[in-house]
Amino acid sequence: MMRVQSLSEGGIAEVPPRYIQPPEDRPPIHDDVTVIDNRDEDNIPMIDVFGFDSEQRDAVRKVIGDACAKWGAFHITNHGVPFELLDQIRGVGLSFFKDYPVEEKLKYACDPNSPASQGYGSKMLRPEAEAETSTVLDWRDYFDHHTLPLSRRDPSRWPHFPSNYRQVVARYSDELKMVAQKLLGLISESLGLPTSCIEDASHSDMGAITLLIQDHVGGLQIFKDSQWITVHPQSHAILVILADQMEIITNGKYRSAQHRAITNSSSPRLSVATFHDPAKTAKISPASELISNSSPPMYREVKYGDYVSSWYTKGPKGKRNIDALLVNS
Ligand SMILES: O=C(O)CCC(=O)C(=O)O
Numbered sequence: 648m649m650r651v652q653s654l655s656e657g658g659i660a661e662v663p664p665r666y667i668q669p670p671e672d673r674p675p676i677h678d679d680v681t682v683i684d685n686r687d688e689d690n691i692p693m694i695d696v697f698g699f700d701s702e703q704r705d706a707v708r709k710v711i712g713d714a715c716a717k718w719g720a721f722h723i724t725n726h727g728v729p730f731e732l733l734d735q736i737r738g739v740g741l742s743f744f745k746d747y748p749v750e751e752k753l754k755y756a757c758d759p760n761s762p763a764s765q766g767y768g769s770k771m772l773r774p775e776a777e778a779e780t781s782t783v784l785d786w787r788d789y790f791d792h793h794t795l796p797l798s799r800r801d802p803s804r805w806p807h808f809p810s811n812y813r814q815v816v817a818r819y820s821d822e823l824k825m826v827a828q829k830l831l832g833l834i835s836e837s838l839g840l841p842t843s844c845i846e847d848a849s850h851s852d853m854g855a856i857t858l859l860i861q862d863h864v865g866g867l868q869i870f871k872d873s874q875w876i877t878v879h880p881q882s883h884a885i886l887v888i889l890a891d892q893m894e895i896i897t898n899g900k901y902r903s904a905q906h907r908a909i910t911n912s913s914s915p916r917l918s919v920a921t922f923h924d925p926a927k928t929a930k931i932s933p934a935s936e937l938i939s940n941s942s943p944p945m946y947r948e949v950k951y952g953d954y955v956s957s958w959y960t961k962g963p964k965g966k967r968n969i970d971a972l973l974v975n976s
């Protein structure tokens with residue numbers, strides 16, 4: 648089974664064509680470092696959430712609402728997750744990929760035939776896509792963990808190396824779940840919805856946001872106002888990215904942020920993303936409180952599980968998947 652790491656370390660002179668994006672999807676190249684820089688005032692908002700202190704709630708809710716409407720993504724600080732835990736999760740992740748042989752890691756390989764299967768993987772082509780030369784693969788390997796609800800958590804499926812890996816992943820996912828819940832409450836309230844609205848709609852614990860941290864290498868970009876904005880690494884902040892279900896529930900008032908990660912020719916890069924998703928059985932539709940004659944529903948109702956299936960069939964290109972639910976499409 649192929650992994651990008653084996654290709655990358657195998658002494659090849661050039662990246663195989665299968666991994667190269669078409670010119671229109673590539674960032675411009677400056678001095679051999681493919682990073683677009685942007686002025687500070689254009690950069691993604693940095694929001695102090697003051698430890699989710701109730702005294703600051705009104706003010707924090709307001710800035711979060713603005714960031715959700717304008718950006719669909721923002722950094723938060725004073726989130727309560729210990730810095731040492733952020734460093735530990737990056738540390739065990741990097742060590743897993745860097746310090747152990749691919750053969751050992753393949754013992755945790757994900758099932759290439761089932762979407763979002765837990766384990767060590769890299770994007771591969773389904774047999775029917777092999778012939779389709781337009782399909783581009785991601786130049787990355789990943790490890791997908793199912794962490795919550797606890798009924799889905801089976802740490803024996805997670806790496807046993809480095810030795811603290813499982814313990815750190817469990818602690819990290821528990822902490823990040825609390826942050827996600829607090830953020831979803833604030834985001835609901837910022838639209839005048841009940842605090843629990845987005846949680847209820849999801850039926851499980853979560854709405855639909857991604858919390859991401861990256862290492863010092865950087866390369867993540869967010870698409871805003873027809874340009875790609877580089878998200879500079881902030882070692883102790885957490886990046887919040889609104890996902891598609893949030894755009895549906897808020898009837899487009901808040902947008903899901905299109906994003907991508909670009910590679911460079913000198914350093915490997917690590918990021919850790921936690922995905923907070925509705926239950927597969929949850930029906931997602933615009934919140935009734937946000938619907939009126941002047942603001943008719945923008946999206947049709949969808950069962951989250953069906954949305955996930957269509958996402959894996961079509962792949963994550965652009966916003967195609969959510970656009971399929973537009974009422975006026
Ligand atoms: O590499 C990154 O930081 C982006 C990862 C990402 O967007 C994802 O896994 O959905």
Ligand SMILES: [Fe+2]
Pocket residue numbers: 906
């Ligand atoms: Fe993503």
